[in-house]
Amino acid sequence: MKIGITIDCPDPDQVAAFWERFLGYVRRPDRGGGPxxxxxxxxxxxxPPHLTFQRVPEAKTTKGRTxxxxxxxxxxxxxxxxxxAGATSLTITEAGEWTTRVLQDPAGNEFCVIGPD
Structure with missing residues (x-):
């Protein structure tokens, strides 16, 4: 079994390029277009699993649950x-040696960068 994660966004090419840069992932060949x-x-x-960015017409309106x-x-x-590269910083929480920084990618999806400074 393989697990993938799909992330809604208005511009899949832009958000995929952002994550390719920071995860060291590579883009899969286009399989006939689509969103x-x-x-x-x-x-x-x-x-970790592959990531798919899916074009959706609606804007993100609330905090993501994943x-x-x-x-x-x-x-x-x-x-x-x-x-x-286009991310936005939201919060910083320190807990001992670890610092958790909550950011948003260019489409507004939250993610955390966790580690010491």
């Missing part, structure tokens, strides 16, 4: 780079 762009681990690599958590060795540099 989807899928990115996946490079061939043969182990890791989100990605990215566990990193150094949070601050990654967050700075993500903001420069």
């Amino acid at each position: 989807y762009v899928t990115i996946d681990r490079p061939s043969g690599a182990d890791g 989100h990605l958590d990215l566990f990193v060795e150094h949070a601050a540099p990654m967050v700075d780079e993500m903001i420069a």
Whole structure:
């Protein structure tokens, strides 16, 4: 069994490009068009499920109930780079050695970057 995650957004190409940059995923070849762009681990690599970005006409209106958590060795540099690429910072919570930063991708979908500064 394989598991994939589908994320609604207004511009699948833009949001897929954002996540390709930070996850090291690659775009799957187009399979005849449609409102989807899928990115996946490079061939043969182990890791989390693939992500599909689905074009939807409606804007996001409330907080998402599902989100990605990215566990990193150094949070601050990654967050700075993500903001420069179009993410928005929402909150920062410190808990001992760990800092959790809640951000939004260019489509407004929340995600967390978790790790020490």
